[in-house]
Amino acid sequence: MAGSAAPHVLIFPFPAQGHVTPMLSLAEILSLSGLRITFLNTEHIHRRLLRHSPALSRLARRRNNFRFLTIPDGLPEDDPRLSDVEFAKVQDSMKTSSRDQYKEMLTQEIDGWPPVTCVVADGTLHLANEVADEVGVPTLVFRTSSPCSCWVYQSLPTLLHDGVIPFPEECDMDEMVRGVEGMEGIVRRRDLPSFMRLAKSADDHDIKLISTINAHAISGKGFILNSFEALDPTLLSIMRSYYPTIYTVGPLHLHVKSFISNYNEEEEEEEEEVDNYKSGSNSTSLWQEDRTCMTWLDDQRDKSVVYVSFGSVAVVSREQLNEFWQGLVNSGHRFLWAVRRDMVVSQGEEMMNDMAAAEELEKGTKERGCMVDWAPQEEVLAHPAVGCFLTHSGWNSTLEGLVAGVPMICWPFFADQLINSRFTSEVWRIGVDMKDRCDRITVERMVREVMEGEGALRLRSSAAKMGELARKSVEEGGTSRADLESLVRYIKSTGS
Ligand code: UDX
Numbered sequence: 001m002a003g004s005a006a007p008h009v010l011i012f013p014f015p016a017q018g019h020v021t022p023m024l025s026l027a028e029i030l031s032l033s034g035l036r037i038t039f040l041n042t043e044h045i046h047r048r049l050l051r052h053s054p055a056l057s058r059l060a061r062r063r064n065n066f067r068f069l070t071i072p073d074g075l076p077e078d079d080p081r082l083s084d085v086e087f088a089k090v091q092d093s094m095k096t097s098s099r100d101q102y103k104e105m106l107t108q109e110i111d112g113w114p115p116v117t118c119v120v121a122d123g124t125l126h127l128a129n130e131v132a133d134e135v136g137v138p139t140l141v142f143r144t145s146s147p148c149s150c151w152v153y154q155s156l157p158t159l160l161h162d163g164v165i166p167f168p169e170e171c172d173m174d175e176m177v178r179g180v181e182g183m184e185g186i187v188r189r190r191d192l193p194s195f196m197r198l199a200k201s202a203d204d205h206d207i208k209l210i211s212t213i214n215a216h217a218i219s220g221k222g223f224i225l226n227s228f229e230a231l232d233p234t235l236l237s238i239m240r241s242y243y244p245t246i247y248t249v250g251p252l253h254l255h256v257k258s259f260i261s262n263y264n265e266e267e268e269e270e271e272e273e274v275d276n277y278k279s280g281s282n283s284t285s286l287w288q289e290d291r292t293c294m295t296w297l298d299d300q301r302d303k304s305v306v307y308v309s310f311g312s313v314a315v316v317s318r319e320q321l322n323e324f325w326q327g328l329v330n331s332g333h334r335f336l337w338a339v340r341r342d343m344v345v346s347q348g349e350e351m352m353n354d355m356a357a358a359e360e361l362e363k364g365t366k367e368r369g370c371m372v373d374w375a376p377q378e379e380v381l382a383h384p385a386v387g388c389f390l391t392h393s394g395w396n397s398t399l400e401g402l403v404a405g406v407p408m409i410c411w412p413f414f415a416d417q418l419i420n421s422r423f424t425s426e427v428w429r430i431g432v433d434m435k436d437r438c439d440r441i442t443v444e445r446m447v448r449e450v451m452e453g454e455g456a457l458r459l460r461s462s463a464a465k466m467g468e469l470a471r472k473s474v475e476e477g478g479t480s481r482a483d484l485e486s487l488v489r490y491i492k493s494t495g496s
Pocket of ligand 1: 017146310375376394414
């Protein structure tokens with residue numbers, strides 16, 4: 001198929017917020033680079049985007065080289081999908097319900113568009129990779145998580161061989177792990193991704209899942225990462241000898257903005273869209289953003305607010321929620337907390353009423369802070385009132401905090417988040433890691449550490465420097481811009 005038509009790339013994300021957002025940013029950048037883009041969503045995700053994401057209608061409107069296609073995920077409409085962290089269920093369902101339709105999209109002309117010459121497949125979505133391989137369309141594999149987590153995953157065979165996984169019974173979780181090149185003296189047992197921590201044997205379902213993800217990563221024509229060279233230079237140079245060509249094109253949420261504003265200089269008619277983008281209406285959220293918190297932030301002093309958000313998948317128990325809340329209140333600092341309606345495992349919407357300290361919680365929150373279901377996170381982090389970010393260390397959130405120069409308190413929930421939080425605290429030194437602890441005393445202590453005194457100033461200064469490096473990387477002549485240009489060249493080469 002390569003070489004037979006104009007370049008046309010199909011981009012297929014795993015159907016979850018943390019995957020769709022960066023892949024949409026990449027799609028927009030590639031479209032603005034003159035490439036023809038088909039973005040493939042599940043019907044469920046696309047409906048939610050249409051409801052809540054202004055960026056979606058803008059994208060659909062603005063280019064004649066950009067279109068969305070949709071595919072069923074095979075799950076009943078009222079299925080909670082990822083809120084219960086069942087990634088495997090979505091994978092399995094899509095394998096059977098979407099396979100034929102996806103194959104057709106790769107092999108036939110649809111609505112008069114030329115055939116697909118290249119696929120950008122989410123590395124965690126087996127269907128996207130398997131069918132592209134089967135029909136022989138060149139595939140670029142996109143991993144939405146961090147380089148450090150990809151590399152730990154890729155080291156799985158060594159970790160299994162050396163007996164690091166499964167963990168021995170009653171082992172020391174703080175013992176350093178050997179077998180991950182470049183991470184000696186950094187990674188402890190407790191920092192390994194949760195799938196590794198929970199594995200009982202090499203035959204575990206999750207271990208097989210990681211092996212498949214690893215196989216996809218090295219079988220593609222290139223490996224795309226939402227990161228930038230200066231963040232992990234040593235690690236990336238180790239990784240380069242193992243993977244196919246690595247393209248580090250991130251941070252994508254920053255890159256897409258820089259790209260759009262440069263593009264605007266040449267095309268003045270785009271000005272209104274750039275204004276939209278800058279005014280914050282470019283959200284790719286699957287939830288309705290509650291912008292009232294921006295007005296609340298406007299009334300707060302500079303760097304006085306702790307922003308708390310655990311992303312799109314993490315859940316907490318009522319007890320954990322209460323410990324966080326008590327710790328925040330006891331710290332004496334104000335907070336803005338994004339609490340998704342489906343975030344509290346036992347109670348859902350009713351959680352405020354069901355909590356033992358309900359009255360105190362509501363009263364205290366009104367005095368001390370603001371709670372919303374879903375915040376405009378990028379804008380919140382960029383607001384001068386925000387002094388620190390209590391995060392679950394999802395990769396998008398980590399990059400967003402880093403770019404905003406806001407130090408982080410990490411409470412990783414699962415998967416790659418456990419290693420992201422370790423790198424945030426011990427390698428990049430832009431935050432502190434409270435993994436595996438969730439009590440009010442630790443929360444209060446960590447908030448004070450990141451918000452007060454010399455330690456806070458040091459963290460702020462490192463975070464600001466890291467944000468600056470990220471900005472440089474996406475500017476003209478920066479490393480991410482250069483990688484993006486070579487990615488575009490490769491995709492162009494798949495056409496005639
Ligand atoms: C998932 C995995 O948990 C993560 O580890 C992996 O790296 C990507 O997929 P998720 O839980 O969605 O991520 O977290 P994250 O990667 O941080 O993405 C969440 C996104 O939702 C961010 O872009 C963030 O800005 C956005 N968000 C979150 C909001 O816009 N508002 C909110 O209130 C909360």
